Amino acid sequence: MGFGGGHQRPGMSFGPPVTPPVVKNLLIGIAVVFALQLLTQNAYTNVFAVQPLRVWQEGWLWQPFTYMWFHGSFMHAALNGFVLWMFGSQMAMAWGAQRFLRFYLLCGIGAGFIIAVWPYVAYGLGLASAFGLRTFTLGASGAIYGVMLAYSLTWPDRTIMLIFPPVAFRAIWLIPIVFGMTMLMSPNGNISHLGHLGGVIVGWLYMRRHGRTGPLFSWSQLKYRWRRYRMRGQLRAVRHEEAARRRKRRNDDRTIH
Numbered sequence: 617m618g619f620g621g622g623h624q625r626p627g628m629s630f631g632p633p634v635t636p637p638v639v640k641n642l643l644i645g646i647a648v649v650f651a652l653q654l655l656t657q658n659a660y661t662n663v664f665a666v667q668p669l670r671v672w673q674e675g676w677l678w679q680p681f682t683y684m685w686f687h688g689s690f691m692h693a694a695l696n697g698f699v700l701w702m703f704g705s706q707m708a709m710a711w712g713a714q715r716f717l718r719f720y721l722l723c724g725i726g727a728g729f730i731i732a733v734w735p736y737v738a739y740g741l742g743l744a745s746a747f748g749l750r751t752f753t754l755g756a757s758g759a760i761y762g763v764m765l766a767y768s769l770t771w772p773d774r775t776i777m778l779i780f781p782p783v784a785f786r787a788i789w790l791i792p793i794v795f796g797m798t799m800l801m802s803p804n805g806n807i808s809h810l811g812h813l814g815g816v817i818v819g820w821l822y823m824r825r826h827g828r829t830g831p832l833f834s835w836s837q838l839k840y841r842w843r844r845y846r847m848r849g850q851l852r853a854v855r856h857e858e859a860a861r862r863r864k865r866r867n868d869d870r871t872i873h
Contacts, residue, residue: 632705638713639704642720643697646756649685650693661686665754671732680728686754688806696756703767704760710770719766719822720759726818727758727811734810758811762819764790769823791816 653661664682671679687693708716735748772788785793798807 631702632709634709635701635705636708636713636716638708638717639701642700642704642717645685646687646693646697646700650687650690653686661754662752665752666728666731667750667752668732668735669749672736680732681725683728683731683754684724684756684759687756688754692755696760699760700756700763704763707763707766707770719819720763722822723762723815723818724756724759727762727814730814730817731758731808731811734814753808753811755808755811757808758815758818761791761794761812761815762822764794765816765819766823 663676664679664686666679666683667676670676687696704716704720707719711719731753735744735751738744738748739746768787768790772786774787775784776787776790777784795809795812798809798812801807
């Protein structure tokens, strides 16, 4: 995944120009923990991953804090590290190390508690079975999704270019598009969509509290965008009708020999 600048940065570039020390240290932390997982053959991974049953019924309250440092595979760790480098570096340079680290940890830990709480809520409401209480979740994706949200709200008009598929779009659509891609790749698989959503929710609340969401998602803006969408649809319909009338006139004017 690469991205190019919008109004703020003309041209295209792959990745950030600089990797701040705070991002480097986070990447080193992810790599070191994953190396320890390999050395211990994942013997202790489930102790630190989030399992709702153990968090609330066995008192393993550290799990929402530790799960985000462990990963299920090399590709899992590498992809999270890549996205952290891609978008986190920009945010760390804009916010500073302390604020960025606080936001990253808040999104990850907040998502961890949502992962631990929601299965009980769903089970109590009859929306899910007790199986979800025993499911293990690990990985930094909740924190990563929070970072992607912050990026998309800070620079909504920047252009992001996916490597595969080669599609360009504005940064404001980053979260919906990535959500859609993960749902298509693993609708019922081992991807924690709840963890992703948890990171987005916590990141949104943080950004909203600090006035960083702007008017983009205000009620008036949503109504304005809906009206504009309908007007564009009506304009397209008028154009299609006009084009159809022109084609009909051309056909009527033809002389058949």
